[in-house]
Amino acid sequence: MIPPKLRDHIARLFPGARLLEIKPLAPDSGATAGSTSKVAGYGEPARLVIDDSGRRRELVWRVAGPNEFGHDRRSDRAAETLLAYDDFIKVPSHVAPFDVGAVRADGELVSLRDAGELYLLTTYAPGTVYAEDLRRLAAGEPIVDRDLERLDALAGYLADLHVPIADGHQRYRRAIRDLIGHGEGIYGIIDGYPDDVSGAPASRLRAIEERCAASRWRLRDRGERLARTHGDFHPFNIVFDRTTPTLLDASRGACGDPADDLTALAINFVLFAIDARDTWAEGLGVLWRRWWARCAELRPDPDLLAVAPPFFAWRALVVCNPRFYPKLSTAGREALLGLTEHILDAGHLDPVAAEALFE
Numbered sequence: 001m002i003p004p005k006l007r008d009h010i011a012r013l014f015p016g017a018r019l020l021e022i023k024p025l026a027p028d029s030g031a032t033a034g035s036t037s038k039v040a041g042y043g044e045p046a047r048l049v050i051d052d053s054g055r056r057r058e059l060v061w062r063v064a065g066p067n068e069f070g071h072d073r074r075s076d077r078a079a080e081t082l083l084a085y086d087d088f089i090k091v092p093s094h095v096a097p098f099d100v101g102a103v104r105a106d107g108e109l110v111s112l113r114d115a116g117e118l119y120l121l122t123t124y125a126p127g128t129v130y131a132e133d134l135r136r137l138a139a140g141e142p143i144v145d146r147d148l149e150r151l152d153a154l155a156g157y158l159a160d161l162h163v164p165i166a167d168g169h170q171r172y173r174r175a176i177r178d179l180i181g182h183g184e185g186i187y188g189i190i191d192g193y194p195d196d197v198s199g200a201p202a203s204r205l206r207a208i209e210e211r212c213a214a215s216r217w218r219l220r221d222r223g224e225r226l227a228r229t230h231g232d233f234h235p236f237n238i239v240f241d242r243t244t245p246t247l248l249d250a251s252r253g254a255c256g257d258p259a260d261d262l263t264a265l266a267i268n269f270v271l272f273a274i275d276a277r278d279t280w281a282e283g284l285g286v287l288w289r290r291w292w293a294r295c296a297e298l299r300p301d302p303d304l305l306a307v308a309p310p311f312f313a314w315r316a317l318v319v320c321n322p323r324f325y326p327k328l329s330t331a332g333r334e335a336l337l338g339l340t341e342h343i344l345d346a347g348h349l350d351p352v353a354a355e356a357l358f359e
Contacts, residue, residue: 002046002061009109013099014052021049025060059098068170073253078102085113125248127241130154134235134272137283149243151287152294154265157245159298161228162258168226175256176220179212179314186212186310189317199333200320208313208337211344215310222307225257233261234315235268258301259308263349266291267315270339270354271325274332280358292351308349316340 007019025045044065050057062084064077071077085100101111133147165171181187190205230237231252239246252260266288273284296304317340319325320333328336335357343349 003103003109004107005109006048006061009111010048010050014050014057017050017052017057019048020051021047022061023047023049060095063103068174070174072171072174082112125239125241125246127239127246130235130238130240130245131268133240134268134284137287138272138276138279140276140279140283143283143286146243147287148290150240150245151290153243153245154238155291155294155298157247158230158233158258158261158295161230162261162299163228164224165226165228165255167223168255169221169223171253171255172223172226172257173220175226175252175260176216178252179256179260179310180216186314186317189314189321192323193321194323197322197333198330200337204337205317208317208340208344211341212310212313215344219257219307219310222257222303225303225307226255227258228254229256229258230254230261230264231256233264235265238265257307257311258299259304259311262291262295262304263308263311263315267312267319267336270336270357271319271328271332274335274357275329277358285355285358288354289351305349305351306347309343309347312343312349313340 010019046061048059064080066072085097088094088097099113101109179185190209230250232249237248269284269288273280316336320336
């Protein structure tokens with residue numbers, strides 16, 4: 001799409017210049033017509049012909065288009081465009097990048113070629129992060145009514161959030177692909193482990209990774225499960241003001257499998273108790289058991305526990321990575337990874353399985 005104010009932007013880049021011609025460039029002009037013809041690309045480029053005070057300039061206008069090859073989100077296309085601007089200059093005999101920017105809603109072009117990192121400005125959420133509640137219980141303080149009220153509020157929040165999304169086949173595939181192969185997913189988290197982590201040798205991580213990769217083919221065509229999600233529903237992204245939660249840092253396109261959000265929080269009840277095991281039976285274990293019961297009650301999902309294993313594995317790999325939780329004991333890491341292996345081997349997440357860690 002050619003924005004209506006492209007001519008104005010060209011005039012700013014080249015004062016006094018005139019835009020003479022805009023000609024679309026197809027992925028394949030026909031020179032290689034036949035079995036090797038290319039009929040799809042990652043955008044719709046156009047050749048611009050400019051008269052710059054008698055000097056003829058030719059440029060190519062590019063805007064990445066959405067498709068299922070990892071470009072379905074605007075952030076994907078922004079990343080691709082910024083990376084192209086950074087990379088083109090590094091490659092010998094490559095076309096040179098001239099400008100990079102964004103198209104505003106009114107068609108005006110905003111240049112980013114002199115920009116550095118992007119920024120995000122949000123509102124502020126007063127209160128305390130939910131992790132503080134779990135720390136209090138892990139320190140041996142008794143569970144109180146407010147703990148149960150807050151847990152119920154979170155279960156209710158997800159029940160309202162997890163609205164099914166129709167026609168979700170490709171977006172669900174993307175969510176499962178990101179779960180396994182994204183830099184913040186299972187492959188990336190495993191690659192981020194330091195060498196020789198006690199309780200998590202490379203052979204063990206590889207075996208967990210292989211189990212998770214195999215599960216992709218079991219889940220990738222479950223597009224009917226696509227729902228609105230938070231995408232990073234852990235206790236450091238939840239702020240409570242009394243019993244009302246405010247969420248931080250939604251991610252991954254805000255859609256995926258509800259199992260993502262449920263396991264992201266649930267793993268923390270186990271994590272906070274694993275090195276304080278006496279706090280499980282009457283404290284964090286109460287929340288673990290109540291979490292699964294309340295979620296099932298508020299939004300029944302008969303397939304949830306069957307699809308949950310790789311999501312639980314992802315979150316377990318995060319909390320067992322010393323780059324995120326360096327104070328987790330070796331025994332705690334062993335126990336969490338052992339629970340993960342049990343769940344993956346069983347092919348479903350049975351909440352009762354966690355109880356054996358605290359017997």
